[in-house]
Amino acid sequence: MNIEGNTFLVTGGASGLGGATVKLLAAAGANVLIADVNRDAGEHLATELGVQVRFFPTDVTSEADVQSAIASALELGGSLHGVIQCAGIVIPRKILDKDGAIHPLALFTKGIQVNLVGTFNVTRLAAKAMMQNTPSAEGERGVIINTASIAAFDGQIGQACYAASKAGVVGMTLPLARELARSGIRVMTIAPGVFETPMAADVSETVREAVARLVLFPNRLGRAPEFASLVEHILGNVMLNGEVIRIDGAVRMPAR
Ligand SMILES: NC(=O)c1ccc[n+]([C@@H]2O[C@H](COP(=O)([O-])OP(=O)(O)OC[C@H]3O[C@@H](n4cnc5c(N)ncnc54)[C@H](O)[C@@H]3O)[C@@H](O)[C@H]2O)c1
Numbered sequence: 001m002n003i004e005g006n007t008f009l010v011t012g013g014a015s016g017l018g019g020a021t022v023k024l025l026a027a028a029g030a031n032v033l034i035a036d037v038n039r040d041a042g043e044h045l046a047t048e049l050g051v052q053v054r055f056f057p058t059d060v061t062s063e064a065d066v067q068s069a070i071a072s073a074l075e076l077g078g079s080l081h082g083v084i085q086c087a088g089i090v091i092p093r094k095i096l097d098k099d100g101a102i103h104p105l106a107l108f109t110k111g112i113q114v115n116l117v118g119t120f121n122v123t124r125l126a127a128k129a130m131m132q133n134t135p136s137a138e139g140e141r142g143v144i145i146n147t148a149s150i151a152a153f154d155g156q157i158g159q160a161c162y163a164a165s166k167a168g169v170v171g172m173t174l175p176l177a178r179e180l181a182r183s184g185i186r187v188m189t190i191a192p193g194v195f196e197t198p199m200a201a202d203v204s205e206t207v208r209e210a211v212a213r214l215v216l217f218p219n220r221l222g223r224a225p226e227f228a229s230l231v232e233h234i235l236g237n238v239m240l241n242g243e244v245i246r247i248d249g250a251v252r253m254p255a256r
Helices: 016-027 039-049 063-077 105-130 160-183 205-214 224-236
Strands: 007-011 031-036 053-057 082-085 142-147 185-192 244-247
Touching: 007 016, 007 063, 007 105, 016 031, 016 039, 016 224, 031 039, 031 063, 039 053, 053 063, 063 105, 082 105, 105 142, 105 160, 105 185, 142 160, 142 224, 160 185, 185 224, 224 244
Parallel strands: 007 031, 007 082, 031 053, 082 142, 142 185, 185 244
Antiparallel strands: none
8 A cells, every 4th residue: 555645544643653653654645644532742743744644532432533533534635545553551450459459340441442442443434434445456445554562462460451452452353354355455463562652651660671671682672663664564565464463572571
């Protein structure tokens, strides 16, 4: 899929991995719709990048919000060619903490709702919009790229909710790609290791340094433009479909 002149919707595009993706797509000449709950950061980034980038306040768990965000993307660029899903939250919590307090069920539900149900919600509504596209010479109508995490495979203590939500994203990649193949829509998932973003900034410097030491090569945390660069490659490489790609410097996370 060409980036230049096409239109992309980036959830979680106001910050971190999504923000870097928005910048890369805009620099490559795409129209970009930032769909995020963070209005201040989203509007700021859209203003910084110019008229081809628009922010639309969107909660990925809301059917109405996502439908309106897609309508805004269609208004911006005429059709919707790609969706990159970077909206996500972390719920770090043991099921029983050291004082015996139980993991609140509502917290588990919230993590699943945003990371998994939100991803599915955006996928189904975006696929409907992409069906309207005239296929490329290769028969391609659209590309959907989801973001899981290496926690889907190497979930640590305290990550039951986060790992389950991301494993769900991994699990639906192949069935969605199989179903949408007949419409020329590819579905891919990226599973990042630990990247330097506001999300990772929540943990202490000591923990960040300890995690960076686990990364085999390069011996550091990932940088958001490296994630965006993988998005760029996936968009351009039509043979990539129905697969999950780890981008993690060969780290395998231990139990804690
Ligand atoms: N940073 C990492 O180390 C890392 C590692 C693995 C996976 N990930 C995943 O990558 C994605 C991006 O993370 P990041 O590090 O850029 O984090 P981030 O916190 O910088 O960005 C996440 C964005 O998602 C938005 N968001 C949260 N809930 C939303 C909702 N309901 N609807 C719409 N937007 C919502 C936030 O406002 C924020 O702008 C997430 O799915 C995260 O789980 C991050």
